Amino acid sequence: MSARPNESLDGATHELQEVRLSADEVAILERNLRLTPEQRLDQLVRAVRFIEEGRAAVKRARG
Amino acid sequence: MADAPAFDPDRIFAVLAAHRVEYVLIGGLAAALHGSSRVTTDADITPSREPNNIERLAAALVELDARIRTEGVAEGLAFDRSPALLRSVSMLNLVTKFGEVDLSFEPAGTSGYADLREHAIEAEIHGKRVMIAALADVIRSKAAANRPKDRLALPELRELLAKMGERK
Numbered sequence: 001m002s003a004r005p006n007e008s009l010d011g012a013t014h015e016l017q018e019v020r021l022s023a024d025e026v027a028i029l030e031r032n033l034r035l036t037p038e039q040r041l042d043q044l045v046r047a048v049r050f051i052e053e054g055r056a057a058v059k060r061a062r063g
Numbered sequence: 064m065a066d067a068p069a070f071d072p073d074r075i076f077a078v079l080a081a082h083r084v085e086y087v088l089i090g091g092l093a094a095a096l097h098g099s100s101r102v103t104t105d106a107d108i109t110p111s112r113e114p115n116n117i118e119r120l121a122a123a124l125v126e127l128d129a130r131i132r133t134e135g136v137a138e139g140l141a142f143d144r145s146p147a148l149l150r151s152v153s154m155l156n157l158v159t160k161f162g163e164v165d166l167s168f169e170p171a172g173t174s175g176y177a178d179l180r181e182h183a184i185e186a187e188i189h190g191k192r193v194m195i196a197a198l199a200d201v202i203r204s205k206a207a208a209n210r211p212k213d214r215l216a217l218p219e220l221r222e223l224l225a226k227m228g229e230r231k
Contacts, residue, residue, distance in 0.1 A: 034137055035069055039069045040069070042069055043069035043070045043071075043104055043162070044102070044104075046069075046070065046071050046072065046073065047070055047072060047102055047103070047104055048102060050072040050073055050188060050189070051092075051095045051096060051102065053188050053189055054095075054096040054186060054188045054193070054195070055095075055096055055097075055098060057096075057186035057187055057188050057193075058096050058097060058184055058186050058195060060186070061184045061185060061186045062184065
């Protein structure tokens with residue numbers, strides 16, 4: 001499924017269509033666009049830290 | 064909660080742990096913990112339907128200020144976060160004060176918590192116990208769901224599984 005045009009995204013819509021994101025992924029991007037740049041960065045940093053720690057924990061659990 | 068909240072997985076899992084909610088983490092975040100290169104900003108969980116767990120889950124959702132996620136309403140829509148409501152649904156897409164959480168009691172390709180719990184990995188992440196679905200089960204669910212984003216993720220996940228030599 002390709003991204004559907006969304007008038008609220010203005011210029012970003014064109015890019016989203018070109019990379020043919022799924023509707024779910026477009027929805028996530030739309031929500032992220034409502035965050036400030038600082039919030040988006042914080043969110044990404046927190047997610048990456050969690051994933052890094054989680055990967056190490058999974059490796060430990062697997063032994 | 065006026066704006067779309069940023070994702071903070073540590074705080075989401077801290078609340079679930081504080082309320083002793085039994086669940087298995089599935090979906091993209093579980094895949095990332097198994098090594099997928101795709102970073103996700105939501106948490107998909109399959110809670111146990113055991114009655115006491117549903118009570119604990121309801122309390123956790125109140126503390127998380129969980130609301131129904133819907134387009135056009137960043138803070139989500141209020142709903143009845145009661146055990147009775149949770150017993151009556153199979154899936155809820157939520158936005159909480161710490162970001163997006165999807166509840167799926169019976170993810171595609173699985174029969175729910177007990178099925179996923181059988182091979183789940185118990186890990187401690189930043190001091191919180193998290194039950195993570197086995198990579199083979201993440202793949203099974205994504206293959207059954209067969210959404211575009213699942214089809215994009217599956218080749219890498221299958222490659223990771225092959226490298227790990229996990230059960231198939």
